[in-house]
Amino acid sequence: MIESTSNAQMKKIQKLKKSAKFRRQEHCFIVEGFKMVEEALRYKKARIVYVSEDAMEEWQARRIEDGMKSIRCEEVSTSVFRQISDTETPQGVLALVEMPEYDRDALLEAEHPALICLEDVQDPGNLGTIMRTAEGAGMTAVVMTKGCVDLFNPKVVRSTMGAMFRMPFYIVESMTEEIRHLQGQGFTVYSSQLDGSRNFTECQYQGKVGILVGNEANGIRPETSACANEKIHIPMEGEVESLNAAVSAALLMYEVHRKRRK
Amino acid sequence: MIESTSNAQMKKIQKLKKSAKFRRQEHCFIVEGFKMVEEALRYKKARIVYVSEDAMEEWQARRIEDGMKSIRCEEVSTSVFRQISDTETPQGVLALVEMPEYDRDALLEAEHPALICLEDVQDPGNLGTIMRTAEGAGMTAVVMTKGCVDLFNPKVVRSTMGAMFRMPFYIVESMTEEIRHLQGQGFTVYSSQLDGSRNFTECQYQGKVGILVGNEANGIRPETSACANEKIHIPMEGEVESLNAAVSAALLMYEVHRKRRK
Numbered sequence: 394m395i396e397s398t399s400n401a402q403m404k405k406i407q408k409l410k411k412s413a414k415f416r417r418q419e420h421c422f423i424v425e426g427f428k429m430v431e432e433a434l435r436y437k438k439a440r441i442v443y444v445s446e447d448a449m450e451e452w453q454a455r456r457i458e459d460g461m462k463s464i465r466c467e468e469v470s471t472s473v474f475r476q477i478s479d480t481e482t483p484q485g486v487l488a489l490v491e492m493p494e495y496d497r498d499a500l501l502e503a504e505h506p507a508l509i510c511l512e513d514v515q516d517p518g519n520l521g522t523i524m525r526t527a528e529g530a531g532m533t534a535v536v537m538t539k540g541c542v543d544l545f546n547p548k549v550v551r552s553t554m555g556a557m558f559r560m561p562f563y564i565v566e567s568m569t570e571e572i573r574h575l576q577g578q579g580f581t582v583y584s585s586q587l588d589g590s591r592n593f594t595e596c597q598y599q600g601k602v603g604i605l606v607g608n609e610a611n612g613i614r615p616e617t618s619a620c621a622n623e624k625i626h627i628p629m630e631g632e633v634e635s636l637n638a639a640v641s642a643a644l645l646m647y648e649v650h651r652k653r654r655k
Numbered sequence: 656m657i658e659s660t661s662n663a664q665m666k667k668i669q670k671l672k673k674s675a676k677f678r679r680q681e682h683c684f685i686v687e688g689f690k691m692v693e694e695a696l697r698y699k700k701a702r703i704v705y706v707s708e709d710a711m712e713e714w715q716a717r718r719i720e721d722g723m724k725s726i727r728c729e730e731v732s733t734s735v736f737r738q739i740s741d742t743e744t745p746q747g748v749l750a751l752v753e754m755p756e757y758d759r760d761a762l763l764e765a766e767h768p769a770l771i772c773l774e775d776v777q778d779p780g781n782l783g784t785i786m787r788t789a790e791g792a793g794m795t796a797v798v799m800t801k802g803c804v805d806l807f808n809p810k811v812v813r814s815t816m817g818a819m820f821r822m823p824f825y826i827v828e829s830m831t832e833e834i835r836h837l838q839g840q841g842f843t844v845y846s847s848q849l850d851g852s853r854n855f856t857e858c859q860y861q862g863k864v865g866i867l868v869g870n871e872a873n874g875i876r877p878e879t880s881a882c883a884n885e886k887i888h889i890p891m892e893g894e895v896e897s898l899n900a901a902v903s904a905a906l907l908m909y910e911v912h913r914k915r916r917k
């Protein structure tokens with residue numbers, strides 16, 4: 394049983410939670426709680442599971458149920474687990490998980506792909522929620538710039554509610570260049586912005602589609618918006634200056650869903 | 656200048672941030688940052704503004720611009736301000752603000768009111784975002800059960816982005832009873848739930864409308880759902896179990912907006 398936070402494995406977990414760079418180096422990240430750990434196991438991404446002393450009984454009961462007997466499992470004392478946990482009342486289980494990876498070319502070759510393209514989305518809750526909604530709306534993939542908050546940040550991971558193991562994604566250096574590439578492949582790119590000329594409900598979103606959503610404070614960069622095929626907006630009543638980025642993305646993705654399932 | 660966190664006013668601010676009960680007793684709450692304080696001033700709700708020593712110059716410049724010269728203003732030392740602030744890099748201005756209040760009967764007498772009715776929504780970010788989106792979608796009011804997170808919680812206040820000074824709301828003891836009251840006034844109430852029989856895009860949402868959204872983990876209570884006129888659902892692809900509550904509310908409110916503006 395691991396009984397000290399200075400244990401090498403515990404140190405690694407803490408570093409993986411804090412540092413996006415270390416996560417990239419190690420090609421893994423941390424998920425916490427029964428639900429997320431079980432999702433990681435289901436998608437064969439978990440490398441090691443850490444179980445708190447006081448959660449071992451429940452864990453073993455669930456493991457047998459799931460038929461997940463072969464995974465490496467380390468017991469951690471209750472007090473150490475509490476210290477490495479993100480939550481105030483930890484469920485007592487976390488896992489070191491392999492990063493999922495997707496091939497951009499294969500994703501773009503899907504039949505009529507629909508992409509949600511995020512430029513510099515900064516809030517972890519927004520990114521996680523967008524990933525969750527993207528799966529619900531049946532999008533093909535989430536495209537993120539390097540300026541977005543790291544997808545493997547613990548807060549993002551939590552708010553995806555498991556969608557991060559199922560929703561394909563890829564990361565690009567520059568959204569401007571990515572749009573040019575997509576257009577070369579026959580995509581129509583819609584930029585959602587406050588001054589967009591068309592109401593988002595007017596477009597048909599047929600064929601290969603990319604939907605652009607920008608940074609919470611600054612929206613889409615002018616040079617990125619300039620590359621888009623269509624500028625769209627979500628109508629707003631009252632004196633609201635803008636909608637939350639995850640809300641805007643949800644309205645747009647579900648509009649694509651609606652028009653394409655008709 | 657206030658130079659100690661044990662100053663009676665500083666203690667009051669900290670208590671107002673922490674305790675929903677104290678906020679109700681005092682009938683006031685705290686907003687932070689230039690934008691929120693200026694909104695509070697605009698709606699004549701600010702009682703006292705506290706300005707950090709190092710933000711005084713900017714505050715005075717902005718005050719003259721806005722013509723807001725009469726409000727009581729207290730200077731606070733930079734270090735004390737940092738301690739009472741919620742944010743890591745405080746803007747240096749916060750205000751003690753009067754709670755807005757609305758008359759339920761007057762709201763329900765509006766022409767074709769559309770209400771978003773929240774039962775036990777617990778996440779502060781979700782409640783704030785729903786309030787912001789409700790204004791954007793042109794809803795008449797937000798109805799909340801007492802089991803919802805307190806609207807005047809600092810995290811909720813922040814995520815409303817000012818909509819809390821503009822969006823009418825009222826709080827009810829029980830959503831079941833409120834639905835019966837609304838139905839007595841001619842409202843049609845739509846309950847959004849995973850097993851709702853109609854796709855949310857199929858309904859017309861004409862006349863007096865109430866849209867029910869439930870708790871993040873448990874959804875709408877069965878007894879509340881049983882009172883509703885229509886059970887609706889948002890279609891979901893993939894293996895997503897549910898959507899985020901603020902996302903669901905946004906999709907529903909914008910559907911009401913779309914059907915009623917036609």
